[in-house]
Every structure is written in C-alpha cells, then in structure tokens.
Amino acid sequence: MTSLAERLAVPRATTVFERMSALARETGSINLGQGFPDLPDPPELIAAAQRALAERxxxxxxxxxxxxxxxxxxxxxxxxxxxxxxxxxxxxxxxxxxxxxxxxxxxxxxxxxxxxxxxxxxxxxxxxxxxxxxxxxxxxxxxxxxxxxxxxxxxxxxxxxxxxxxxxxxxxxxxxxxxxxxxxxxxxxxxxxxxxxxxxxxxxxxxxxxxxxxxxxxxxxxxxxxxxxxxxxxxxxxxxxxxxxxxxxxxxxxxxxxxxxxxxxxxxxxxxxxxxxxxPPDWHRAHRQRYAAARAWLCDSLTAAGYCVLPASGTWFVTIDLAASGLPADDEAVAQRLIAEARVAAIPVSAFYAEQPERGFLRLCFAKDDVMLDEAAHRLAQFRS
Ligand SMILES: Cc1ncc(COP(=O)(O)O)c(C=O)c1O
Missing domain, CATH: 3.40.640.10 (Type I PLP-dependent aspartate aminotransferase-like (Major domain))
Structure with a gap:
C-alpha cells in the first residue's frame, strides 16, 4: 500500500508552457510561448455570454x-x-x-x-x-x-x-x-x-x-x-x-x-x-483573416531578419528552423538565451517529444496585437544580428 507521503513524493512535472510563461513574467519578456491570443475578444461572443448569464x-x-x-x-x-x-x-x-x-x-x-x-x-x-x-x-x-x-x-x-x-x-x-x-x-x-x-x-x-x-x-x-x-x-x-x-x-x-x-x-x-x-461564414472568414495577417507579419519580419520560418497551414504558431537560421540547433538553450538576451519567450519544439526529440526548432505564437508583435520581431532581429 502506498502511504500519503509516498504518493506526494511522486514527481509531478510542470509543463514547459507554465515554465516559460513564469520565466516571461519574472523577466518582463514578451510571451510568444504559451498559445493564447492577445487580441481583442470577439464582441459578439462576449455580448452573447452576457445575455445568456442575465436571460438564460x-x-x-x-x-x-x-x-x-x-x-x-x-x-x-x-x-x-x-x-x-x-x-x-x-x-x-x-x-x-x-x-x-x-x-x-x-x-x-x-x-x-x-x-x-x-x-x-x-x-x-x-x-x-x-x-x-x-x-x-x-x-x-x-x-x-x-x-x-x-x-x-x-x-x-x-x-x-x-x-x-x-x-x-x-x-x-x-x-x-x-x-x-x-x-x-x-x-x-x-x-x-x-x-x-x-x-x-x-x-x-x-x-x-x-x-x-x-x-x-x-x-x-x-x-x-x-x-x-x-x-x-x-x-x-x-x-x-x-x-x-x-x-x-x-x-x-x-x-x-x-x-x-x-x-x-x-x-x-x-x-x-x-x-x-x-x-455567418463571412464573420468566421474575417476572424481567421485577422490571424492570417498577424502570421504573415511575423513571418515576413523574421524572414527579413534572416530566420528560416518553416511552412505551415494553421494554428497560432510558426516554427523556426534554428540551424537554417544560423543559430545553434539546441532549442532549449536558444529559448533560454532568447529570454535572457532578447526578453522574448518561445517554446522549444523538443518539449513536444517523449523520445529522440528534434532539437533544432522553436515555436512562436503570433496571436498577438500589432504593437507586441512589432516589438517582438524587433527584439528577435537584434538577437540574431
Ligand atoms: C492540439 C490541442 N488539443 C487540445 C487542446 C486543448 O483545448 P481546450 O483548451 O479546448 O481544452 C489544445 C490547446 O492548446 C491543443 O493545442
């Protein structure tokens, strides 16, 4: 039988998202790590929730x-x-x-x-x-x-x-x-x-x-x-x-x-x-378009700064190929350096592996407002140069 103390001694890892977000908070970094949008909430949905709370x-x-x-x-x-x-x-x-x-x-x-x-x-x-x-x-x-x-x-x-x-x-x-x-x-x-x-x-x-x-x-x-x-x-x-x-x-x-x-x-x-x-479908198209524009903006800025951004169809993330960007292919080390030197948080793609991880890729979340993305792109460009 397992005692309470033994049960509580089982290691419980915190996720890489929590770890990177905590580091971002401590260092005042721009958080392009965890996948949550920093764009205005859709007003139609907020109004619908308010009505539902009051009337349903x-x-x-x-x-x-x-x-x-x-x-x-x-x-x-x-x-x-x-x-x-x-x-x-x-x-x-x-x-x-x-x-x-x-x-x-x-x-x-x-x-x-x-x-x-x-x-x-x-x-x-x-x-x-x-x-x-x-x-x-x-x-x-x-x-x-x-x-x-x-x-x-x-x-x-x-x-x-x-x-x-x-x-x-x-x-x-x-x-x-x-x-x-x-x-x-x-x-x-x-x-x-x-x-x-x-x-x-x-x-x-x-x-x-x-x-x-x-x-x-x-x-x-x-x-x-x-x-x-x-x-x-x-x-x-x-x-x-x-x-x-x-x-x-x-x-x-x-x-x-x-x-x-x-x-x-x-x-x-x-x-x-x-x-x-x-x-209507137009609403959903326009909603997606806002994210497509943010992605195009970040990808173009990173490419202009010499980063190799890998092709992708969707989500709120882009992936950088570190070696092809002229950086060491050690995603955890580069992520740590990015926080320390550029004050930008990213997620090492190796964290999404359990075995034989690919270590040469970083994930960045682009679902951010223009000012934040602008500043992040500027810092990332300086970091690489
Ligand atoms: C692939 C995938 N599945 C599931 C989830 C969890 O979704 P939810 O927040 O609706 O639980 C996420 C959230 O990032 C995800 O990326």
Missing amino acids: SNQYPPMRGLAELRAGIAAFYAREQGQAIDPEKIVVTSGATEALAAALLALVAPRDEVILVQPCYDAYAPLVTRAGGTVRYVSLAPPHWTLDPAALAAALGPKTRGIVLNTPNNPVGTVLDRATLEAIGALCAAHDLWLVCDEVWEGMILDGTPHCSALDIPALAQRTVKIGSAGKIFSLTGWKVGWAVAAPPLAAAVAAQHQFLTFTTATPLQWAVAEGLAL
Whole structure:
C-alpha cells in the first residue's frame, strides 16, 4: 500500500508552457510561448455570454450539452466543412482536454498500447497512461513534418488498440491530407483500431487548405472520436467549451466518462458558443483573416531578419528552423538565451517529444496585437544580428 507521503513524493512535472510563461513574467519578456491570443475578444461572443448569464439558465444543462449547441455544432460543420453530422453524435465537454480525457478513458483498457505521433500536444501521453495504457511513438519528419502511414503500420504491435492524431498539428501547424487519412483508415480497419482525431485547430487553417476530418473517411467514420474546441474557433481559450463527435456507440461511451468527469459544462457559455457558431461564414472568414495577417507579419519580419520560418497551414504558431537560421540547433538553450538576451519567450519544439526529440526548432505564437508583435520581431532581429 502506498502511504500519503509516498504518493506526494511522486514527481509531478510542470509543463514547459507554465515554465516559460513564469520565466516571461519574472523577466518582463514578451510571451510568444504559451498559445493564447492577445487580441481583442470577439464582441459578439462576449455580448452573447452576457445575455445568456442575465436571460438564460445558470443551472445544470443536459449532460451531453444543450440541444441548441449540439444542433449549432452540427450546422457549423455542415456549412464550413460540408459534413452532415447528427447532433446525437455530439457530446459537449469542458474544453477539448476533457473530451480527450473522456475518449481515452472510454477507449483504453489496462495494458493496451496506443500510438502517438510526436511532436504532439502534451496531454495525450499522461491521459493514455492514466487510463492504464502504454504509449508507442511515431515521429513526423521535419522540415515538412509529414506523417508516413508506413511508419504507423511498422509501429503496430500485438497490443496496439488505437492511434491519436492531431490535424492541424500543434506545434508545427501542418495538416493531414485526405490520402494520408485514407491510408490510416485502411490500417485502422485492417487491425481493428480506434482513432482519436484531435481537430481543435480546424477553424484556424490560414492558407486556404481545406480541413479534412477523420470522420469524412468512410473507413474511419465508425471508429473515430473527433475532438473540437470553441476556445480555438473563437480565440476564447479560457471558456473551455469543447466537444467530442463520434458514431452513437462511441459517443455513448465518451458520454459515460464525461458524466463522472465534469458531468456538464458552463450553461451560459454553451448558449454563447451556440450563437457564435451561427454567425455567418463571412464573420468566421474575417476572424481567421485577422490571424492570417498577424502570421504573415511575423513571418515576413523574421524572414527579413534572416530566420528560416518553416511552412505551415494553421494554428497560432510558426516554427523556426534554428540551424537554417544560423543559430545553434539546441532549442532549449536558444529559448533560454532568447529570454535572457532578447526578453522574448518561445517554446522549444523538443518539449513536444517523449523520445529522440528534434532539437533544432522553436515555436512562436503570433496571436498577438500589432504593437507586441512589432516589438517582438524587433527584439528577435537584434538577437540574431
Ligand atoms: C492540439 C490541442 N488539443 C487540445 C487542446 C486543448 O483545448 P481546450 O483548451 O479546448 O481544452 C489544445 C490547446 O492548446 C491543443 O493545442
């Protein structure tokens, strides 16, 4: 039996985001590390939340989410992605993080092996191990960060039960195309694997590449839990309204976990997100355009200053190739120097790896106002020169 003291002695790592943000605060640095926007909140959403607080309910909503929000999510996907989704397949959760937790708790049995693709979002591995599973990693290949389905196939073992994918990808901003998802679909069907597809960045594809959802691939439709997030669609990360979408038996398994994780998600924010999703396509295009402009500005400034910025389709991040920028290919050391010498915080991409990390890349968040981006670009240019 483990005593309380032994339990509390288990090391608990703080995430790189917390570490870098704390350093940024201590040193008064511009924080291009953690992924949260520093741009004005969408006024339509704030007004909708205020109205919902004053005029709608502040009591428990239905466990799977307000019917109006689930219908709104389905209508949004129909409009933006041409996808017909039955609202019955949707479970509203407290952020995508809870949707990921509910999906993995539902799908992973003790000793099951799950394949993760690194670099990857830091919640996946702890959630798989919390559910009793073990992790096997496959790596994306820089500089284009392509995922080779043959590498996924080679990683399958007798205990492999599922795969977690992320498209568009945080940290590197690339998307999986239909052909790759179809090859993964064939693999999942042949080996009876489930897929958790984290698509939280689907609304932040900034170069016009169409988003291909795993749910659009016939071989994946019955075996995939797709994860979405209003925090990313509306740049309101603190709202923590997310969802899982899956075929009815899978959705029921996710809902069964959700009911004992949080049970429900803030009612007024669900109303506000439903209103936001119903805003016309032009509104969503203009919202994305604001971020596309910030990204173009930072990429152009960095390129002019001699940095090599890697191509990416979406998210709020750009990645710098350090060696190609004439800097040492040691992302942790360069990140520390950037804080000390330039007062700019960035995230080393190696932090998104568990094994054999790529050490030559830094992630910068461009979702900042013009003044802050201007100053950051100026400091980064001086640092390099
Ligand atoms: C890939 C990915 N998945 C999930 C999340 C968590 O989303 P939420 O804030 O809705 O829980 C994030 C947040 O940055 C993310 O980048």
